[in-house]
Amino acid sequence: MSxxxxxGLGYSxxxxxxxxxxxxxxxxxxxxxxxxxxxxxxxGYAAAVFTGEPGPIEPGLATALxxxxxxxxxxxxxxEGDPVSxxxxxxxxxxxxxxxxxxxxxxxxYGDRQGDWVDEATPPxxxxxxxxxxxAAETAWRDWGRACSKTxxxxxxxxxxxxxxxxxxxxRAGTAQRIIKLGQVFNRIHVDDIAGAVRTVMTHDxxxxxxAINITDDLPxxxxxxxxxxxxxxxxxxxxxxxxxxxxxxxMARSFYAENKRVSNTLLTSGFGYRLRYPTYREGLAALSEAx
Numbered sequence: 001m002s003x004x005x006x007x008g009l010g011y012s013x014x015x016x017x018x019x020x021x022x023x024x025x026x027x028x029x030x031x032x033x034x035x036x037x038x039x040x041x042x043x044g045y046a047a048a049v050f051t052g053e054p055g056p057i058e059p060g061l062a063t064a065l066x067x068x069x070x071x072x073x074x075x076x077x078x079x080e081g082d083p084v085s086x087x088x089x090x091x092x093x094x095x096x097x098x099x100x101x102x103x104x105x106x107x108x109x110y111g112d113r114q115g116d117w118v119d120e121a122t123p124p125x126x127x128x129x130x131x132x133x134x135x136a137a138e139t140a141w142r143d144w145g146r147a148c149s150k151t152x153x154x155x156x157x158x159x160x161x162x163x164x165x166x167x168x169x170x171x172r173a174g175t176a177q178r179i180i181k182l183g184q185v186f187n188r189i190h191v192d193d194i195a196g197a198v199r200t201v202m203t204h205d206x207x208x209x210x211x212a213i214n215i216t217d218d219l220p221x222x223x224x225x226x227x228x229x230x231x232x233x234x235x236x237x238x239x240x241x242x243x244x245x246x247x248x249x250x251x252m253a254r255s256f257y258a259e260n261k262r263v264s265n266t267l268l269t270s271g272f273g274y275r276l277r278y279p280t281y282r283e284g285l286a287a288l289s290e291a292x
Contacts, residue, residue, distance in 0.1 A: 001026055005068040007050055007084050008075035009040055012160060016195040028064050052083035057091060069097050070202050074104040082137035085144050093148035100202050105154045109135045113261035115183055120212045120267050128255055142211050151208040153201055158216045158263060162191030166288055167230035178224050181244035185220040187263045190278040200274040213267055219280040220262040226281045233289040
């Protein structure tokens, strides 16, 4: 039986796990706490604790990973590096059943391109600390894969939306801001397309030839356009426009606007043959609106 282990069973990994469990994959997930591991078990999956902190492998983790054929890593790197490759790299390299590792990275590794297009052949040039950490983690995983002859794909994600996490919820909650920054665009991806794309990549014969893959939609678009469309779906007026300079944003949220690029998904859709369920935010938001 094929077995997926997700180190960090978060929003996107849970969606992937649910789609694969229905097809008789065995699923294992990790959490940083014992309480989190119990919540994973309540979903019907095997679970173990992985804190990411330095030290010996947590009790029960090695047993939980036995038989894993595919490993998804969604834990973020720290200033010290990627905790999974650092802590578990030697153990994973010695697992004879393990044949594929997917690492959730970010399109932030491309940095700011002033609105130009990028693809996997574009040399990474991160401009922020998060992007630099992700690129270092990608490098660590690629080096690990070469050293132990296992397939590694770095899966570069843009902004993620889906059930319970979209412009629709922010408009309903009254927290949405219609921020205007001239020329700014973002790519997006629906969480169900993350799950579908990862499943396509992890079982594809050519996966080993592509160390990095952009998992993103077809339409880089201004954020105010997506927000206005969400308001239209809800039958309400969009929030008033707010200049970027005047917007009430956290430092992290503001940092996203420091990078402007259009990310190509041609490798995913043409090379791997994945057909997006939600090619743009319009299809994705419309489906979420109808599902409520």
